[in-house]
Amino acid sequence: MNNSESVATTVFQLGPLAISNTVATTWGVMLGFVLLTLLLRFSRQPSSLRNLLEAVVVAIEGAIAEVLPAASVRRVLPFVASLWLFVLVANLVGLIPELHAPTRDLSATAALAVLVFGSTHWFGIRDRGWRQHFRHYVEPSVILLPFHIISEFTRTLALAIRLFGNIMSLEMAALLVLLIAGFLVPVPLLMLHVIEAVVQAYIFGMLALIYIAGALEPTESDISAIPEE
Amino acid sequence: MMQFDWTTFILEILNFLVLVWILQRFLYRPVLAMLDARQQRIKDETEQAAQLRNEAEALRQQYEQRLADWNQQQETSRRQLDEELAQLRNTATENLKQTLADEDAKLRVRNQTLIAAREAALIREAAGAAYGQAAAMLQRLASPQLTQRIVEVFLQDLLNMPDSEQAALRKAAAMLIAASAVEVLSAHPLSEADQARVTAALSGAAGQILQFRFKEDPALIAGLRAIVGECQLHANLADELAFFRRQANHG
Numbered sequence: 001m002n003n004s005e006s007v008a009t010t011v012f013q014l015g016p017l018a019i020s021n022t023v024a025t026t027w028g029v030m031l032g033f034v035l036l037t038l039l040l041r042f043s044r045q046p047s048s049l050r051n052l053l054e055a056v057v058v059a060i061e062g063a064i065a066e067v068l069p070a071a072s073v074r075r076v077l078p079f080v081a082s083l084w085l086f087v088l089v090a091n092l093v094g095l096i097p098e099l100h101a102p103t104r105d106l107s108a109t110a111a112l113a114v115l116v117f118g119s120t121h122w123f124g125i126r127d128r129g130w131r132q133h134f135r136h137y138v139e140p141s142v143i144l145l146p147f148h149i150i151s152e153f154t155r156t157l158a159l160a161i162r163l164f165g166n167i168m169s170l171e172m173a174a175l176l177v178l179l180i181a182g183f184l185v186p187v188p189l190l191m192l193h194v195i196e197a198v199v200q201a202y203i204f205g206m207l208a209l210i211y212i213a214g215a216l217e218p219t220e221s222d223i224s225a226i227p228e229e
Numbered sequence: 230m231m232q233f234d235w236t237t238f239i240l241e242i243l244n245f246l247v248l249v250w251i252l253q254r255f256l257y258r259p260v261l262a263m264l265d266a267r268q269q270r271i272k273d274e275t276e277q278a279a280q281l282r283n284e285a286e287a288l289r290q291q292y293e294q295r296l297a298d299w300n301q302q303q304e305t306s307r308r309q310l311d312e313e314l315a316q317l318r319n320t321a322t323e324n325l326k327q328t329l330a331d332e333d334a335k336l337r338v339r340n341q342t343l344i345a346a347r348e349a350a351l352i353r354e355a356a357g358a359a360y361g362q363a364a365a366m367l368q369r370l371a372s373p374q375l376t377q378r379i380v381e382v383f384l385q386d387l388l389n390m391p392d393s394e395q396a397a398l399r400k401a402a403a404m405l406i407a408a409s410a411v412e413v414l415s416a417h418p419l420s421e422a423d424q425a426r427v428t429a430a431l432s433g434a435a436g437q438i439l440q441f442r443f444k445e446d447p448a449l450i451a452g453l454r455a456i457v458g459e460c461q462l463h464a465n466l467a468d469e470l471a472f473f474r475r476q477a478n479h480g
Contacts, residue, residue: 023240030248037255057260074261078253086248102241107234111241 022105029089029102060084063206067213072127076212079119083112084205087163091197094171095190103200104168106160113160116208117152124215133215159207166200356477360470364450367466371451373417375466379452380415380423383464387430395434401460402435410440412456416449416465431455431462 010018040053060081065073087103094101102108124133137148174189390398405411413419413427428441435457446454452465463469 017236017240018234019240020234020237022234022237023244026241026244030244030251033248034251034255037251041255041259053256054260054264057257058264061261077261078249078257081257082245082249082252085252086245105234105237106232107237108241110233111238112245114238115242115245 020105020107021100022102022108025093025099026090026102026108028099029086029093032089033085056085057081064209067209068216072123072216075126076123076209079115080205080209080212083116083208084201087112087204088198088201091167091201092194094167094197095193101167101171101197103163104171106164109164110160112163112204113156116159116211117156119208120211120215123212127216155207155211159204163200163204166196170196353478356474359477360474364467364470367450367470371416371466375451376415376417376419376453377423379464379466380419380427383453383462384426384430386464387434387462390434398434398457398460398462399436401458402437402439405439405458409458410442413441413443413453414446414449414456415443415453416445416447416451416467418445419443419453427453427455431457 009021011021011024012019036049036053040050043050061073061077064077064080068076090102090108092101093099094104103112121133127133137145170193174193177185177189402411411431413424413431419427424441424443428439431441432439439457449465449467450470452463452468454465454468455462463472
């Protein structure tokens, strides 16, 4: 953890783009995932790493299957599983000295929240069509349309702020304790950081999953459209 | 602290989308495909195991059916064998009873034969004893007078001889050669008159003149015996006793 500053700084310039340490760390995380998947791809023999990754994928698929209908699980799995894995690793990166968690940057969490916002509509439209997907904004009454729209933006904002606030506050607390108490004292706080990173990754992914499930959930008009036997 | 950088924002979006693509391409798809293949393999093996189990169950039922049939067949064969054995036993028992009955009957017949033979032997013995006693008694009673009396009876019988016996006598007399003589044996010596009467009576009965030779034979006890060729005329106690003894032995 970089104790000199807790805000995003530009690491290098890539043409007109100023690459911040958040983006650089994200690329590092992505590189780590790429290496991991390549390792998995080229290792033909069963290994602990392979078994661990299989277990992780199976667990995520099971968690998604508890919320979504079976037909949508495999379609949603790449996005939600990537959210869980990336947010978890991004949260834990802050434990490495001289590195910041990308999720302590509001720009990164906002980007993830916007992706969640977009994914709910993407999966909803793809699964039920434009008309059915946007009809639920005027159900049960058109009066609720503004509230639905406000809800869409506030929950996205809350998603971004919640993750950013928790991770940033954790790093700030650890930094303050380290400055005041000295070396090794913040170790229990770092243990709390691990737990908090896992919990926040789970919350972020689960909320995204619930939002997507809400978009895939049949509305009253869908139910009434089913012919009675 | 709450800085917002649009470049970082946009790059993070792009980064995440790229990460999703990478993970989907190199992690989720192979792992899920492998899991699907594994589940399919497990499903196939489960179906195969179920099929094998069904086949085993069918074989087990077939085996039990065959075992039941075999037991039933065995029971039927055993019952049939028992019936045959009972029938054979009954037949053997009946045969044995029949054999025993036959043996019993044979034994009874043999016993009866033995008893009859014993009785006959006793009768013969008694007849012999009676003959001996009678002969002893008659020898004591024998006398020339008795012989004389028997001669009288003999002459009387010659006169009343049946035709068939007279024909036989004449035939025997006819077959005598000329040198042969009628032999008359008597227990006591006959007087001249008795010899003449006997000669005359026998010649008259034979129908021709015969030559006679008179002899004494005490074994006759009393009476006489006339031998005309192959025809003998008995009129004595010894021949009568012998006759009665033969009758007793044959009876």
